[in-house]
Amino acid sequence: MDDMDRVQGVNEDFQEFALGLNRRTREPANYTGTECLDCEEEIPEDRRKAVPGCRRCISCQEEHELLSHWRTP
Numbered sequence: 335m336d337d338m339d340r341v342q343g344v345n346e347d348f349q350e351f352a353l354g355l356n357r358r359t360r361e362p363a364n365y366t367g368t369e370c371l372d373c374e375e376e377i378p379e380d381r382r383k384a385v386p387g388c389r390r391c392i393s394c395q396e397e398h399e400l401l402s403h404w405r406t407p
């Protein structure tokens with residue numbers, strides 16, 4: 335019983351962690367909106383024309399690439 339309680343606690347911690355991670359990296363495959371996925375600001379039209387299918391504003395994109403760089407071993 336004690337073991338089960340402990341496992342449950344770990345699961346909840348993990349779920350919270352995974353949810354946070356998911357919020358941070360959510361990336362719909364066919365996203366066609368005009369807002370940045372991270373900060374939800376409108377992506378400038380110039381940038382959307384220059385980078386078709388972009389999903390982030392410039393600063394969030396840079397941060398995202400930095401994060402993916404560190405996440406990839």
Ligand SMILES: [Zn+2]
Binds near residue numbers: 391
């Ligand atoms: Zn942004």
